[in-house]
Amino acid sequence: MAEFEFIDWLAAELTAKHPPNRVLTIGLGDDTALLPPAPHGTLLAADMIMDGVHFDLKKSGPQLAGRKALAVNLSDIAAMAGTPTNVTVCLALPRIGGEQLAKEIMRGMLPLAEQFGVAIAGGDTNSWNGPLVISVTITGTPHEHGSVQRGGAKVGDWICVTGDLGGSITAKHLNFIPRIDEAKTLHRQFGLTSMLDLSDGLGSDLRHILRASGVGATINKATIPISAAAMDKAKQSGKTALDHALSDGEDFELCFTLPPAAGAALIQAQPFGPSLGVHKIGEIMQATGLYWEDGTPVTATGYIHQMK
């Protein structure tokens, strides 16, 4: 069972049998929940990162691990076009050196928290014999034009991404800038219909938009923006740079849809300048599935977390 199937199972259990969950404006299965009262309410999301899985503490050091724990949560708020407000931080610390580790984790987190106006509201520290775990929960304020969910893509919409894709493992996954400001600008100026942040790779994540929206898509090989890191990796991996752009996880760029006229205006405007390009990579279509421009299916699935 993949993680998204577990979330489907849980969401079905909850909405069918669990009265409290029926009051949520947005529940399980999107980048964040939206707690009542609508239309404003509070965005809420949580992401946990673990030594040996999402970072290698020996290589990254504690400051970049702490920074990443916050950044991945900020990216979830960005995916809704929201503004982050508060976090809680729970730590499972190795027994020896835990105090210094905890302080360094917070020192790595605080500059990013301050940059995005996020308060550290609470949390929990624990010691154990296992590896370091950092679990962060984030709250946020919805966009004044509403939250951008995964399920709003319409036939004919353009599909766009920010930045370049692939090869994040080389460095970007530890030092990326969450696209908070960009997401808010995009939704305010161009009226997005759906969005998520790319955490498992375009070939996997775009399918979540398609599934939630009940649509399909055609994407164009020549227009997928490929990072320099993906090109470097391709020289040694035996895979193409395009494979890396589609299947490497942790890009933490935005993938979103918008009506064609707004899309054309956006691509023309390039509101973030040359340092962060916005690229059209395809279009939403009626027939479900994900296809290349020549009609062949896209087989890249990105990273799928399998639960055994």
Added chain:
Amino acid sequence: MAEFEFIDWLAAELTAKHPPNRVLTIGLGDDTALLPPAPHGTLLAADMIMDGVHFDLKKSGPQLAGRKALAVNLSDIAAMAGTPTNVTVCLALPRIGGEQLAKEIMRGMLPLAEQFGVAIAGGDTNSWNGPLVISVTITGTPHEHGSVQRGGAKVGDWICVTGDLGGSITAKHLNFIPRIDEAKTLHRQFGLTSMLDLSDGLGSDLRHILRASGVGATINKATIPISAAAMDKAKQSGKTALDHALSDGEDFELCFTLPPAAGAALIQAQPFGPSLGVHKIGEIMQATGLYWEDGTPVTATGYIHQMK
């Protein structure tokens, strides 16, 4: 360094140097934060539990572990006299059997969530080679008479606890009822001045109220309510039952203060009947420190999480 000293360090860092933290109505160091806008706002707290530390998965099974992860967070909301509303659940799952484990954890959590009207709003599942970690974050609505913080105890106030103390490890830590309803009733009917939930033992936790309030206390040996489990433990441990009542962690009962007239009315009324007694255990005094009625210092410190 003890965990509370780390929280002091962090709170000082944050309020001195970190502008976003200055907007919190209640910040680090209480049972929950209170997010603006005051006076209503949102309560927010987080607690993480780990296999081998807070439960033994082989003995408890996944359902009771899941139940406990929610219950300890509910207890934090109770400590503010709040009403819980939503949780996020992050799981670090062993690679083999993770799917079944995740479902059983949720099956253990859902009846308690439903009992207290709590929605499961989101979360994150991960697999790794380490032991099970369950990290829950909870939101809540403050009490209509305001949130009961740790720092409000006044000289002359009575100190009371719900229930009996000690020996929770025998069974109660896995099946306790969070005192949500009791805390709301107590604050509505009797006007509490300070409160927390007993997680590290009375001998440790009461000191947090004293420190936050800038006061001291005298407690009375004969009035500390000792559980049957604490008496059983004392038969084998070489410690007294009173030692267990003061020092065993995870009672998850309420410890609170209130003015003497309200205290007398409460003890007379016993609003929860014979199944859950409310006991006066001492009084707040000017001189700092924690003393027995004969003037000797209380040496029991409860469980103090040391970070090395």
